[in-house]
Amino acid sequence: MSLLVRGAHKVDAAGEVAGFWMLVDGDRIVATGSEADHAGPDGDGVVHRTVGGDAPAGSTGDALGLVGAPSASPLRGGALPAADATVDLRGARLTPGLVDLHVHGAGGASYDGDAAELERGLAVHRAHGTTRSLVSLVANPLPRLRRSLETIAALRERDPLVLGAHLEGPFLSPGRKGAHVEGFLAEPTREAVETLLSAAPGVVRQVTLAPELPGALDAVRLFVEAGVVVAVGHTQADHALTAAAFDRGATMMTHAFNTMAGIGHREPGPVVAAITDERVTLELILDGTHVHPEVAAILFAAAPGRVALVTDAMAAAGSDDGDYLLGDLAVTVSGGVALLTGTDTIAGSTLTQDAALRVALGRARLSPVAAVTALTLTPARALGLAAGAASAAGAAGSAGAAGSAGLPAGGAGPRADAAPALGLLAPGHAADAVAWTDDWHVARVWAAGREIETAAR
Numbered sequence: 001m002s003l004l005v006r007g008a009h010k011v012d013a014a015g016e017v018a019g020f021w022m023l024v025d026g027d028r029i030v031a032t033g034s035e036a037d038h039a040g041p042d043g044d045g046v047v048h049r050t051v052g053g054d055a056p057a058g059s060t061g062d063a064l065g066l067v068g069a070p071s072a073s074p075l076r077g078g079a080l081p082a083a084d085a086t087v088d089l090r091g092a093r094l095t096p097g098l099v100d101l102h103v104h105g106a107g108g109a110s111y112d113g114d115a116a117e118l119e120r121g122l123a124v125h126r127a128h129g130t131t132r133s134l135v136s137l138v139a140n141p142l143p144r145l146r147r148s149l150e151t152i153a154a155l156r157e158r159d160p161l162v163l164g165a166h167l168e169g170p171f172l173s174p175g176r177k178g179a180h181v182e183g184f185l186a187e188p189t190r191e192a193v194e195t196l197l198s199a200a201p202g203v204v205r206q207v208t209l210a211p212e213l214p215g216a217l218d219a220v221r222l223f224v225e226a227g228v229v230v231a232v233g234h235t236q237a238d239h240a241l242t243a244a245a246f247d248r249g250a251t252m253m254t255h256a257f258n259t260m261a262g263i264g265h266r267e268p269g270p271v272v273a274a275i276t277d278e279r280v281t282l283e284l285i286l287d288g289t290h291v292h293p294e295v296a297a298i299l300f301a302a303a304p305g306r307v308a309l310v311t312d313a314m315a316a317a318g319s320d321d322g323d324y325l326l327g328d329l330a331v332t333v334s335g336g337v338a339l340l341t342g343t344d345t346i347a348g349s350t351l352t353q354d355a356a357l358r359v360a361l362g363r364a365r366l367s368p369v370a371a372v373t374a375l376t377l378t379p380a381r382a383l384g385l386a387a388g389a390a391s392a393a394g395a396a397g398s399a400g401a402a403g404s405a406g407l408p409a410g411g412a413g414p415r416a417d418a419a420p421a422l423g424l425l426a427p428g429h430a431a432d433a434v435a436w437t438d439d440w441h442v443a444r445v446w447a448a449g450r451e452i453e454t455a456a457r
């Protein structure tokens, strides 16, 4: 079944294109183009209109743009490809599906729970435009983490939108534990690392480590050799030690600024080590609470194309204020801010990625291209899932990681070789896309070529 999406105002890391169309076959984009290129002087006259938002009464179906025609009619000067179904977005913005590297749950569901809970949480984020994500686990005893990894591995087998697991714990500094249970923190011994890596081969894609822990720098190499992206975070490391971790192969910083020292003019700290290292991607929680938007703006200016907006969302995302659990810890959510109950320690966020995009465009003053990049190509590239990343991911991974997109070979079957790239609306990429209203709320979502139920629909 092929699908033609036309009449879009495309925004992705490659730029903005009016009159954009893309042809989808199965789970991927096979061709793209612009009607504006062919339509002569009228080509500029793309009508920008809200999709699904303020359609005149009686024309809802039309405003949503679903035209059931078996093929599109040719345009002056250029023909649109034929398709089984055509969607006309009538000038609405279209971006790649959003990619979240760090997320713990939503809709009352926690990713530390069973498969049903995981699916419930993922559905909430998908309706907010997050088509692919890692599944982040808080610190827990190793046997419990192994069980979670097995659950995620089984889920990933039937749902390719799940990219794998992010072990946020247990290798964190007790002094910067944030909302992780201190008694569950552990040192990254070879034995502990291998216990987690062997739980479900290939399922761990990212791990957060405090480099000051005994054995941590050796653990960085063990993880990297297994094809796992290592992120520095929940750490008391200074600038020099953080830089040393990057030299050992760490390529990410977990929620920059949060649970680590900030930037001082005499003590640059870990964030500066990440900013000045071109190999490193910085996660940022842009909810207006975790990091001031003015500081976020500085970070984007200092590390262009290397800031990945993550949610770090816990179960209350997409849900109401009230009492929740993050792992075993009680969390109270008030005004959308999640705190460990009875403290002023922030315990994850209630963010969804579409909301982060609005903060980026608003209070952090990013351009649409820069903001969208931080939610799409940058996180995809950080995981080795962007186009052209295969050699880098292949070099990092040894026996454990293989395949054109750097996906682990273990148990992944044909998907390992066939997985489309993520992060752009371009041929050869996954057919993951979000259509937006004029005020940047989610109108429609497609993932792997299939439309997903959203609140707006």
Ligand SMILES: [Zn+2]
Pocket: 168, 178, 234, 255, 259
């Ligand atoms: Zn954290």
